[in-house]
Every structure is written in C-alpha cells, then in structure tokens.
Amino acid sequence: xxxxxxxxxxxxxxxxxxxxxxxxxxxxxxxxxxxxxxxxxxxxxxxxxxxxxxxxxxxxxxxxxxxxxxxxxxxxxxxxxxxxxxxxxxxxxxxxxxxxxxxxxxxxxxxxxxxxxxxxxxxxxxxxxxxxxxxxxxxxxxxxxxxxxxxxxxxxxxxxxxxxxxxxxxxxxxxxxxxxxxxxxxxxxxxxxxxxxxxxxxxxxxxxxxxxxxxxxxxxxxxxxxxxxxxxxxxxxxxxxxxxxxxxxxxxxxxxxxxxxxxxxxxxxxxxxxxxxxxxxxxxxxxxxxxxxxxxxxxxxxxxxxxxxxxxxxx
Amino acid sequence: xxxxxxxxxxxxxxxxxxxxxxxxxxxxxxxxxxxxxxxxxxxxxxxxxxxxxxxxxxxxxxxxxxxxxxxxxxxxxxxxxxxxxxxxxxxx
Numbered sequence: 278x279x280x281x282x283x284x285x286x287x288x289x290x291x292x293x294x295x296x297x298x299x300x301x302x303x304x305x306x307x308x309x310x311x312x313x314x315x316x317x318x319x320x321x322x323x324x325x326x327x328x329x330x331x332x333x334x335x336x337x338x339x340x341x342x343x344x345x346x347x348x349x350x351x352x353x354x355x356x357x358x359x360x361x362x363x364x365x366x367x368x369x370x371x372x373x374x375x376x377x378x379x380x381x382x383x384x385x386x387x388x389x390x391x392x393x394x395x396x397x398x399x400x401x402x403x404x405x406x407x408x409x410x411x412x413x414x415x416x417x418x419x420x421x422x423x424x425x426x427x428x429x430x431x432x433x434x435x436x437x438x439x440x441x442x443x444x445x446x447x448x449x450x451x452x453x454x455x456x457x458x459x460x461x462x463x464x465x466x467x468x469x470x471x472x473x474x475x476x477x478x479x480x481x482x483x484x485x486x487x488x489x490x491x492x493x494x495x496x497x498x499x500x501x502x503x504x505x506x507x508x509x510x511x512x513x514x515x516x517x518x519x520x521x522x523x524x525x526x527x528x529x530x531x532x533x534x535x536x537x538x539x540x541x542x543x544x545x546x547x548x549x550x551x552x553x554x555x556x557x558x559x560x561x562x563x564x565x566x567x568x569x570x571x572x573x574x575x576x577x578x579x580x581x582x583x584x585x586x587x588x589x590x591x592x
Numbered sequence: 593x594x595x596x597x598x599x600x601x602x603x604x605x606x607x608x609x610x611x612x613x614x615x616x617x618x619x620x621x622x623x624x625x626x627x628x629x630x631x632x633x634x635x636x637x638x639x640x641x642x643x644x645x646x647x648x649x650x651x652x653x654x655x656x657x658x659x660x661x662x663x664x665x666x667x668x669x670x671x672x673x674x675x676x677x678x679x680x681x682x683x684x
Contacts, residue, residue, distance in 0.1 A: 349684060352684050399683045400680045400681045403681050454684035455682065479682070492648050492649060494678070495648025495679040495680060496648070510660055511660060512657075512660045513657035513660045514656050515655045515657075
C-alpha cells in the first residue's frame with residue numbers, strides 16, 4: 278500500500294465486485310463499481326474535485342472565494358470535503374426532504390446549508406441556486422448540471438477504470454441525475470467499443486413534480502443537451518421506490534451495503550440482463566448505505582420504508 | 593385497444609381533474625392523438641403541433657421512456673400503461 282499525501286488523492290480507483298448471484302440470467306454477469314469507497318462516500322467526490330480544479334485552472338476560482346452549488350447531497354458533500362481541504366467557503370442549496378445524514382455530513386466539513394422547498398425536489402434547489410448566483414456574482418457557481426468538468430471526471434476517471442478492469446463489458450447502467458456519469462462513462466466506453474449499450478435508470482419523479490406550474494418549467498440538464506445525451510443513451514427506464522428498496526436489500530444479501538439509488542440501478546441492470554442473451558453488465562453504485570440508515574431501508578417493513586422513500590430524495 | 597394513461601398534476605385540469613384516463617390506439621402517437629381529441633386542452637401540450645414530443649415531456653410505456661424505444665411509433669397493447677411526466681432535474 279502507498280501512503281497518500283492528501284485525502285484528495287484517495288478519490289477514484291474504486292473497486293468492482295461481481296454480484297452475478299443476483300443476475301436473473303445465468304449467461305449475464307453483473308459487476309458493481311463501488312463509488313461509496315471514495316473518501317466523501319460517493320461518486321460525486323470525482324465531480325467535486327474535477328469541477329473545483331478546472332475552475333482553479335481557468336482562473337474563475339481564486340483563494341478565499343465562496344462557492345455555491347444546488348445539490349440533493351452527494352455533490353454538496355464532495356464539494357464540502359474538497360473546499361475544506363482547499364480553504365474555500367461553500368454554500369449548498371439542499372432540498373428540505375433529504376435524509377438527515379446528508380445534512381450532517383455537509384456540516385462535518387463546514388458547508389453552509391440553504392434549504393429549498395422539498396416539494397420542488399432538485400428543480401427547486403437548481404432554481405434557488407441560480408437566483409442566488411445572480412445576487413452574488415462574486416461567488417463561484419460551479420453548477421454541476423451545466424459544467425463539462427462533471428462528465429469529464431467520468432470520461433477521464435470512471436470510464437477508463439471500468440475499461441481497464443473489465444474490457445468485456447457489454448452494457449453500462451447508471452442512475453440519471455445530472456447525467457454526468459452516463460455521459461462521461463458512456464462516451465468513453467462507446468469510443469473503446471461502439472457495441473457497448475448505455476442504460477439510464479431514473480427514479481420516478483412522483484410527488485417531486487407537483488411543484489411544477491406548467492410544462493415549460495421542466496428541466497433538462499444543459500450538459501445532457503450539449504453533449505448529445507439523447508443520442509448516447511440506448512435505453513432509459515424508471516425504477517420505483519419499492520423495487521429500489523427490494524434490490525438494495527438483495528445487495529446486502531451478497532454483502533454490498535449500498536445506497537437506495539444503487540438498488541434502483543441494480544433493478545435496471547436486472548431488467549437489462551433479462552433482456553439479452555449473454556453479456557457483462559457494469560453498474561455504478563453511487564454511494565454506500567450509511568446515509569440511508571435513518572430511512573429504515575434494511576430493517577423496517579417494506580411498505581413503511583416505501584412511503585418514507587416516496588417523500589425523500591434518495592438519488 | 594384502450595390503454596391507461598397516467599397524467600401529471602400539471603395536465604390534470606385539462607382532463608377534468610382525472611389522474612388516469614383511457615384512450616384507444618396501437619401506438620403511443622395514436623393514444624396521445626386520441627387523448628387530445630377527447631380533451632382539447634391537452635392538444636399541443638404533449639405532442640407539439642409539428643408532431644414531436646414536447647421538449648420537457650417524457651412519455652413512458654410501462655417503465656421505459658419511449659424516446660429510447662420508437663418514440664411516438666412505440667407500440668402499445670392491452671394492459672400496457674402509458675405515463676406522461678414532465679422532465680425535472682435529477683438529484684445529484
């Protein structure tokens with residue numbers, strides 16, 4: 278083992294583990310890449326470091342400056358870690374209905390939290406952060422939904438790691454939030470082998486969309502449109518909370534303690550595995566289970582947990 | 593064939609407040625056309641006047657986004673469920 282000079286050097290190079298015991302098709306292997314092994318606990322550590330270092334290189338982020346970001350948790354937590362180490366102040370716009378652990382983790386690394394209405398989901402956090410960025414032009418607004426350094430973290434990191442560890446990959450499955458993981462890894466893998474299929478898994482928008490007044494208030498991440506997301510994806514499938522939780526529990530049966538969005542991604546991977554003759558499906562596990570213990574996902578009655586999950590942002 | 597179509601909150605006022613309606617058709621496009629014929633307020637909201645899906649609307653057959661299947665030509669059969677949802681920001 279190597280001794281590392283900084284926690285930032287621990288970001289990336291996450292392990293992959295075979296969970297084919299959960300595959301509905303004996304001829305399809307399923308491998309999970311455990312992004313919860315990053316030091317801030319999620320795949321978003323990669324994005325946080327990438328966006329901050331790009332902004333520093335571009336000269337738009339200078340010592341002592343305050344950063345602002347809308348996040349349902351993981352990006353904010355990754356940024357809080359990076360900002361603490363690099364000496365920046367951070368303001369995170371966080372929907373009020375995220376799990377309490379997320380809020381606490383932001384506080385661990387000294388981020389300032391501004392709440393947005395839970396009923397508006399991530400849309401509300403994005404809207405409020407954009408308004409705050411206009412009021413505070415002196416702040417650095419990295420804006421993960423529109424920042425090319427977000428997918429680039431995956432194009433230069435996550436994607437090459439998957440190809441290095443598993444060049445026999447036939448399908449790549451990941452959750453769709455900002456679309457950064459799918460764009461970066463998807464593009465990299467297709468460049469290596471154009472036959473690789475890219476599947477996006479979405480949580481149901483459900484109650485989160487009730488805050489919309491009309492359809493023109495809808496939102497597509499600018500990076501998704503700028504980088505041809507619709508052309509890159511081969512399939513997009515919705516996984517409901519109940520199925521997500523069931524798969525999160527199945528993962529625990531094979532020793533993988535992962536967040537609820539990983540359960541959703543596994544459900545998508547299982548659909549994918551069932552729909553093809555043979556192959557190797559690589560799935561990104563965005564985070565570990567720690568931040569979801571308060572949801573009772575592993576211990577309470579399924580219907581109780583499902584109700585709770587419907588009201589909580591778990592992606 | 594009648595299929596169930598789930599409407600998002602923002603479109604329900606155009607369908608008398610209904611959460612779920614039924615419409616006939618063998619493709620997503622036919623179902624949406626039938627829907628717009630029955631509820632004129634929905635016309636142009638889901639499928640634009642030039643015949644493509646509204647930019648901020650996602651339509652699903654069962655769990656799959658039809659943009660990645662055959663879009664409006666995606667076939668539907670009895671017992672399929674069509675869901676119309678606005679595009680919103682994902683958590684991140």
